[in-house]
Amino acid sequence: MRVCIHKDVIGSDRHLVSDGDEFCWSPFVPDDAWLCGFSDSHLRSVDLLASQVGVSLKVSPSESHDKSWSILRPNGSVGVPWRWVLRGSTFQAHLEQLLDQIWELLRSNHDSYYGQEFVTMRGFLQSLDRSKIDKKGLYEILDNPGERDGSLRSFIPDSQGLLNKISYSQTSSCSGRLTVKSGPSILTMRKDRRSLLRSRYTDGKIIQIDFVSLEPRVALCTAGSPFDGDIYDLIRRDVLNSEVDRKSAKIATIGCLYGMSAKKLSEVLGSNDSSRQILKKIRNHFKIPKLEKDLKSQLSENGSITNLYGRVMTPDSDSGHLLVNRFIQSTAADAAILGFSSLCDQISNEEIRARPIFVIHDALIFDVDCDDLVRINDIIENPLILPKLDGKFPVSMEIIS
Numbered sequence: 001m002r003v004c005i006h007k008d009v010i011g012s013d014r015h016l017v018s019d020g021d022e023f024c025w026s027p028f029v030p031d032d033a034w035l036c037g038f039s040d041s042h043l044r045s046v047d048l049l050a051s052q053v054g055v056s057l058k059v060s061p062s063e064s065h066d067k068s069w070s071i072l073r074p075n076g077s078v079g080v081p082w083r084w085v086l087r088g089s090t091f092q093a094h095l096e097q098l099l100d101q102i103w104e105l106l107r108s109n110h111d112s113y114y115g116q117e118f119v120t121m122r123g124f125l126q127s128l129d130r131s132k133i134d135k136k137g138l139y140e141i142l143d144n145p146g147e148r149d150g151s152l153r154s155f156i157p158d159s160q161g162l163l164n165k166i167s168y169s170q171t172s173s174c175s176g177r178l179t180v181k182s183g184p185s186i187l188t189m190r191k192d193r194r195s196l197l198r199s200r201y202t203d204g205k206i207i208q209i210d211f212v213s214l215e216p217r218v219a220l221c222t223a224g225s226p227f228d229g230d231i232y233d234l235i236r237r238d239v240l241n242s243e244v245d246r247k248s249a250k251i252a253t254i255g256c257l258y259g260m261s262a263k264k265l266s267e268v269l270g271s272n273d274s275s276r277q278i279l280k281k282i283r284n285h286f287k288i289p290k291l292e293k294d295l296k297s298q299l300s301e302n303g304s305i306t307n308l309y310g311r312v313m314t315p316d317s318d319s320g321h322l323l324v325n326r327f328i329q330s331t332a333a334d335a336a337i338l339g340f341s342s343l344c345d346q347i348s349n350e351e352i353r354a355r356p357i358f359v360i361h362d363a364l365i366f367d368v369d370c371d372d373l374v375r376i377n378d379i380i381e382n383p384l385i386l387p388k389l390d391g392k393f394p395v396s397m398e399i400i401s
Helices: 046-053 063-072 088-109 117-126 135-142 150-155 191-196 214-222 231-239 246-257 262-269 275-285 288-302 320-349 370-380
Strands: 003-005 015-018 023-026 034-036 167-169 179-182 205-211 354-360 363-368 395-399
Touching: 003 088, 034 046, 034 088, 046 088, 117 320, 135 150, 135 191, 205 320, 205 370, 214 231, 214 246, 214 320, 231 246, 231 275, 246 262, 246 275, 246 320, 262 275, 275 288, 288 320, 320 354, 320 370, 363 370, 370 395
Parallel strands: 003 034
Antiparallel strands: 003 015, 015 023, 167 179, 205 363, 205 395, 354 363
């Protein structure tokens, strides 16, 4: 394992690279190194890791130096040539202290969620390819005076007909669900407008692969009852004794996981005096009361909760249903990306001509050569296996353009 301190952090003309025993000065940042400073687009970001685990790195020699340079120049202490500003022994002590902080941070977290699963997901998201779009169809919508969707302008292509590369944030949402930092606003694009996306391949297709009922399956796995069939029919039949139809069972199940009250469920289902009993049966089947108790205890002891993989969350309430929702939603969000990463590795290993281009929560959009559609379909006919979750997770495929 190596670490790299960006040259602009230490005011050098080269980056400092260290393996813990020796160091060297490099004109480039090694791809496999953990980078400190200006690491937003780097896979292994020391800065992002530190912020997620609540560690404040001392990247400048002292607060007094920061204050002084903030008065003297617009960029403050960024890029100050510390090697020449400080005495040699002081500069060396500063580098040693910064390296010690970084190594301690990595030793404490390298085998944790933020050093493992988080990096895997980050690498997958950074590997997403650029897409093409139906430019004529896009401008017909944008030229409509009644069009109010300003985010659609983020899909305007460059001169080669390609969209900007999308950049996601894995940390902006408390639940761990992705948000778009830059590039096409795919998460807010109307579903019917995804048909504007176009393939790079001759006669290629844009397809969408979705997990089927992912969050309820994650909840069942957490309860120790994995199930890869029709979850809502299972609830209707085995939990609610076939007293309601599948649609009502689905509404009640999702409502239960999101903390819906019996009164609200009665309003949604119509006059139904058994709503309270329905929710109670579903809660017991998913072992929600126990999960609530465990999460409240965790919050009380640590001031935060973690999902199944170890992502740390600090909810703004100790409400039981909120904690359960955060846990399930966050675990499902991470599981989906880890599953998609594994799926793409398999597709690549089998030399299938398909490029992942967008993630939309528990859905992945691919640009696929038409001749390889059948091969992808053959792969996803088998449910996916997700890390740290028992059972199998079915997915569906839809051609969207």
